[in-house]
């Protein structure tokens with residue numbers, strides 16, 4: 176077995192040393208009696224120069240051919256990473272067919288790149304985003320685990336809507352109507368009576384018919400729930416988890432941020448506390464910016480864009496009117512027309528990344544709210560049971576992981592924040 180050097184490690188190898196690298200052909204330039212190949216592996220790219228007989232063999236390789244190449248390390252400021260390899264052998268190769276994505280297609284045709292996403296994931300941009308995504312998932316797990324949360328799992332087949340019936344995916348479950356989960360929340364609310372602080376990161380499903388830059392039909396959802404907690408605790412955990420994710424990306428992924436052209440100064444200022452903006456204040460700010468909105472209206476993506484451009488950090492937008500939030504949100508006893516709810520909106524126009532708040536813990540209050548929202552209490556039997564036995568103040572949120580990746584990477588569309596996006600028109604590859 177051959178001692179292979181990861182491409183990302185070459186810059187620390189002394190000049191003149193013989194190495195073997197392996198990877199896939201990323202770029203090819205054929206000159207009269209030389210061939211320059213740029214080879215990539217998961218750790219980086221390197222330019223390799225082939226002369227003489229080897230140039231002929233190298234010229235027959237395609238983009239994305241797989242190779243093992245032996246050669247000598249040379250310092251070359253003009254080459255990527257300041258290093259070049261003078262090849263002396265091609266130890267193994269898989270030539271493969273003509274790769275269907277070339278450089279200009281990559282810029283021009285976004286539908287082609289979605290149709291060929293199973294191949295486009297090899298691109299430098301997607302590779303960089305996926306590395307940052309991996310860091311963000313790891314940071315969110317690390318934040319919850321280091322703050323006393325237990326990781327739990329909730330079912331994907333469910334029997335009742337959490338976030339409104341209009342975005343449910345229905346399915347026939349052995350003759351019984353069932354749905355794909357919109358949120359693990361209700362299960363987390365059951366689990367806090369065992370573990371007190373719980374979280375899960377899992378897919379949620381929403382039959383979103385609107386094609387927007389931030390909606391998927393299947394998205395990765397980090398949800399947490401805490402017993403003995405209220406609105407302020409949700410805000411504290413929300414800003415803590417977002418700040419930890421940004422901090423870890425700045426520690427581990429500076430190279431990837433530079434590959435995708437994301438300026439770090441936008442991220443360096445993301446530290447707690449985040450500004451708190453009440454719904455009332457938000458309506459005022461928006462009105463002063465010329466947005467026609469009356470109290471009681473929902474604050475949608477366009478209004479969020481205007482609002483977030485006033486701040487350079489995420490904001491806690493709290494105390495939404497009862498009617499614009501789901502039935503389970505607890506009304507503020509001081510202002511019963513509002514709820515103890517909070518959305519965290521990412522800056523630079525990205526908007527909502529977290530939705531959450533305090534839940535109704537009183538049985539009768541919840542039954543009357545379910546009825547007030549035109550829902551059937553008998554569909555929420557087990558959820559109501561939680562209010563019959565040892566019910567306590569409790570609160571939680573859902574964080575859209577794909578939207579968090581989208582904002583941290585500065586992407587134009589949430590579909591570029593995950594490897595295989597799903598929206599109403601796409602379920603392949």
Ligand SMILES: NC(=O)C[C@H]([NH3+])C(=O)NS(=O)(=O)OC[C@H]1O[C@@H](n2cnc3c(N)ncnc32)[C@H](O)[C@@H]1O
Pocket residue numbers: 337338357358359360381383389390391392393394396398399527528529530531532571572573574575576577578
């Ligand atoms: N445990 C909880 O309290 C979560 C609560 N039941 C819930 O689902 N809230 S949410 O609908 O605002 O969704 C939460 C977040 O989930 C993200 N989200 C919500 N819907 C989507 C879609 N369709 N695509 C991508 N991301 C989505 C977005 O960041 C939201 O802020």
Ligand SMILES: [Mg+2]
Pocket residue numbers: 518527529530
């Ligand atoms: Mg929401």
